[in-house]
Structures are given as structure tokens and as C-alpha cells.
Amino acid sequence: MRLSILLKLVRNMATLLAQLNESRYANIFLTLLRIGLGALFIYASLDKIWNPGLFAKVISNYRILPLPLLHLSAIILPWLELLCGLALVFNRYARAANILIAGMLFVFILAIVASIYRGLDFNCGCFKLEATEKNMGTLKIIENLAMLGITGLLEYRFRIGGNK
Amino acid sequence: MKKLNPLLKEIIILVVISTVLGISAQAVLPNGIRLITETTLLGSDSNTVVVPSVSINPEANSDAASNISLSEVYKLHQSGAALFFDARDPDDYLEGHIQNAINLPAHAFMDSLPYLESLDFDQFIITYCDGSDCNASLDLAADLKMMGFTRVSFFFGGWQEWLEAEYPIEASP
Numbered sequence: 636m637r638l639s640i641l642l643k644l645v646r647n648m649a650t651l652l653a654q655l656n657e658s659r660y661a662n663i664f665l666t667l668l669r670i671g672l673g674a675l676f677i678y679a680s681l682d683k684i685w686n687p688g689l690f691a692k693v694i695s696n697y698r699i700l701p702l703p704l705l706h707l708s709a710i711i712l713p714w715l716e717l718l719c720g721l722a723l724v725f726n727r728y729a730r731a732a733n734i735l736i737a738g739m740l741f742v743f744i745l746a747i748v749a750s751i752y753r754g755l756d757f758n759c760g761c762f763k764l765e766a767t768e769k770n771m772g773t774l775k776i777i778e779n780l781a782m783l784g785i786t787g788l789l790e791y792r793f794r795i796g797g798n799k
Numbered sequence: 800m801k802k803l804n805p806l807l808k809e810i811i812i813l814v815v816i817s818t819v820l821g822i823s824a825q826a827v828l829p830n831g832i833r834l835i836t837e838t839t840l841l842g843s844d845s846n847t848v849v850v851p852s853v854s855i856n857p858e859a860n861s862d863a864a865s866n867i868s869l870s871e872v873y874k875l876h877q878s879g880a881a882l883f884f885d886a887r888d889p890d891d892y893l894e895g896h897i898q899n900a901i902n903l904p905a906h907a908f909m910d911s912l913p914y915l916e917s918l919d920f921d922q923f924i925i926t927y928c929d930g931s932d933c934n935a936s937l938d939l940a941a942d943l944k945m946m947g948f949t950r951v952s953f954f955f956g957g958w959q960e961w962l963e964a965e966y967p968i969e970a971s972p
Binding site: 684685686687688689691692695696702703704705706707709710711713714715717718719722728730731732734735 | 806809810812813814816817818820821822824825828830831832833834835836837838849850851853854856857934
């Protein structure tokens with residue numbers, strides 16, 4: 636129910652932005668979204684970069700990846716998040732970073748949905764690796780969908796040429 | 800050769816740089832891990848499971864809790880030398896648990912601190928959860944080690960193995 640409201644919101648925003656195509660406010664708004672999303676990904680990457688072992692453990696809890704890929708993804712994924720975050724903030728390679736972020740979010744959403752479906756109960760390891768972070772649930776999916784919506788808006792913006 | 804789409808080129812560059820940075824960082828980071836997933840064999844002879852070593856000791860130092868087999872667990876249970884912690888949810892615990900075990904759900908570790916601080920830190924502790932399909936016993940053992948308990952083992956066969964062996968159990972009314 637809440638999901639459909641969110642989707643409608645994103646769609647309405649896109650229409651609104653299309654109308655505001657040439658508007659200065661739309662540009663400022665999208666720039667803020669781009670920098671905000673980038674900063675969020677930088678923040679999310681730091682804890683994982685500092686402690687890849689803990690992050691590997693979190694990934695292993697999802698029971699999705701085959702064992703040989705576990706360490707490799709725990710090593711590469713946080714750096715990809717950091718780099719994409721920096722790319723968005725500084726607006727270099729931003730469209731590529733935005734697409735990569737959308738891809739990561741999509742995979743995260745699938746992983747969370749799968750683990751909820753299978754009844755696994757553990758910390759999601761999204762922003763912080765400590766157990767104090769809230770467990771996974773619909774809220775996490777909504778958070779990720781909202782970010783995915785932002786990448787959609789940004790991609791729309793990049794596509795119509797305003798790499799601002 | 801056909802020229803690569805510039806967008807695809809940028810994506811590849813980002814991925815390659817992340818890979819190179821990530822792999823080289825492991826040599827520098829104090830908590831760096833190896834590129835190849837290290838695994839540990841857990842369980843008894845008849846029922847072994849391969850788990851990633853980070854599940855037992857994510858901090859990658861040598862001071863990890865140890866695995867303990869059903870026969871050893873039974874001996875310690877009979878002699879009363881060890882304290883048993885059931886890492887499952889209270890619902891499962893109430894349905895049935897190892898005789899004299901104390902319920903200490905792994906994800907509510909922080910709530911148990913006042914109780915744990917009252918214990919002797921050299922007390923032998925055995926943690927368990929449902930069986931080889933759950934990680935709660937490993938998590939709880941790692942947390943107890945981190946807290947400073949010196950003798951912590953996890954019984955990976957867990958409730959299922961104990962039940963099959965028909966060893967003493969009890970259910971809370």
C-alpha cells in the first residue's frame with residue numbers, strides 16, 4: 636500500500652520536473668539530490684571499507700552469494716559505493732556512477748526482499764555494521780526504493796542533456 | 800574495432816578503479832581480509848558444514864571462540880562444568896531447550912549485559928542455536944569473547960543434534 640503511494644510520488648515528481656525542465660529551481664533541486672545521494676553513498680561506504688571482515692559476515696548472513704565470491708564482493712563493493720558517491724558529488728562520471736548506484740540499489744532490494752521472504756532475521760549492514768542498526772523490514776525496502784527513484788530522476792536529467 | 804560507448808567506458812573505469820583500490824587497501828588496512836574466502840569446517844563428523852571464517856571471527860584476529868562436538872558438550876553438561884546459553888528467540892526456547900540452559904537471544908545481546916557482568920569471566924560457556932542452519936550461536940559466542948569471557952565454545956550441531964541424541968531437555972511451562 637505504502638509502496639504504491641511512493642511509486643505514484645516518484646511519477647508525479649518526474650512529470651513536475653518535465654514541466655519545470657528549464658526552470659532554475661528544478662536544476663537546483665536536482666543538484667541537491669545528486670550531491671545528497673552521493674554523500675549518502677560515501678557515508679555508507681566508510682564503515683565497510685574500514686572493516687571488510689564484518690561486512691563479509693553481514694553479506695554471508697544473506698546466504699545469497701556463493702562462498703568463493705564472498706570476500707571479493709566485501710572488498711570491492713564498499714569502494715564502488717565510495718567512488719560512485721564521490722563521482723556524484725563532484726559531478727565527474729556522474730551518469731555512469733548514477734547507473735551503477737541504481738544497479739547496486741536494485742540488488743540490495745532483491746537481497747532484502749529475499750531474506751524477508753525466507754524469514755531470516757539479522758542486521759542489514761546498510762549504513763553501519765553494528766548490531767544496533769535496525770533490522771530489515773519494509774522500511775529498508777522503502778528507503779532503497781526512494782533512493783532508486785532519485786537515481787531515476789537523475790538519469791532523466793542526464794538524458795535530456797542537463798548534466799548539472 | 801568498434802569504439803566503446805563512452806557511458807559504458809565510464810562504468811567500466813569506475814568498476815576497475817574500485818576493484819584495484821579495494822584489493823590494494825587490504826594490504827594496508829589493519830582489518831584487511833584475503834581475496835579468497837577462507838572457510839572453516841564446523842559440526843560433528845557425521846554432519847559437517849562449511850562456513851566462512853568471518854562468521855566465527857569477523858575481526859580476523861586469532862582470538863575466536865571454538866567449535867565443540869556433541870560428545871564433549873554432553874560430558875560438560877553431565878559434569879555441570881559449563882553454562883549453556885540458548886541463542887534462539889524466547890518462543891523457541893520456551894518450546895524446548897537443553898536442560899538448564901539460559902535463554903540469551905543473540906540479537907538482544909545488549910539487554911543481557913547486566914546479567915553477564917555478574918558472571919565469572921573464566922566460566923566455561925557453551926552457546927547453541929537451532930543447528931547448522933543458524934548463525935546465532937556463532938554471533939553470541941563472538942560477542943561473549945569480545946566482552947572478555949575467556950572460555951567460550953559454540954555447539955554448532957545445536958538443538959537439533961541434541962534432540963536427535965535424546966539427551967536431557969526441558970520445556971518451560
